[in-house]
Amino acid sequence: MTCRVCSHINEYTATHCANCGNSLLVTGSNKKNENKKAGMFAAIQGRDDAEKVAKDCGNGFFAVAAIQGVIGAFIAPSLIFDAVIYALCGYFVRFKHSRVAAVILLLVSGAALIATVMNKMGQNVGGGNNIILAVIVVIATVRAVEATFKLNGRYKESSAATENI
Ligand SMILES: [Zn+2]
Structure with missing residues (x-):
């Protein structure tokens, strides 16, 4: 054998x-x-998994930033601020595995979800109106938090870890 x-x-x-x-x-x-291959909801079982989640979430945040940016430019200027946060933090999650960026994204997306729910209930507090998108973004940020914390903790590289924030 x-x-x-x-x-x-x-x-x-x-x-x-x-x-x-x-x-x-x-x-x-x-x-x-x-x-392993079950995508967004699979358990993060190793450094490869965590890196993949960070990469996928980062790409997702870039897409969200683009959507928010376009909506912001034409309809709701307040979303441009969100778009910048998503783009910046998406970059740091994807390329630097930054825990701080992931947590900021979690706070921003959580606030966006609350605002969206309030909009749906008739209180116009500004922000998005797409509750499914808001929920997906929150789930992605939870995954990003898990991935970045694992990349900086349990699955930390033994060498060349200095660039991790
Ligand atoms: Zn052997």
């Missing part, structure tokens, strides 16, 4: 690699990989 880690060829009945000690039983680690 060939070891997946070091390619050492072991006896057929071996359960662990004679060279590096890696488990030759297929079940455990392969199952984990199958669960």
Whole structure:
């Protein structure tokens, strides 16, 4: 049986690699990989997952910033402020894995969601009117917070971690 880690060829009945000690039983680690691809709601199970979530959320925030910017330019100027925050924090989440940026996004998107709910209930407090978009953004920011905290904590790179904020 060939070891997946070091390619050492072991006896057929071996359960662990004679060279590096890696488990030759297929079940455990392969199952984990199958669960990985479920996108936005999958558990963040490692540095790769966390980096992917940070990247996806960052891209999402750029899209939200663009939408808010356009709406802001034509309909509701107050949204331009939000657009700038989403773009800036999206950048820091995506490229710097910044926890601070993720938390700011959570606060801004939470406030936006509350404003949207109030708009829906007839109190015009300004801001967006699309409650589904607001909820999606809040979910994305929660994911971004989780990802950035894990990237700076449990899954911190052993070297070259200095640029993480
Ligand atoms: Zn091995």
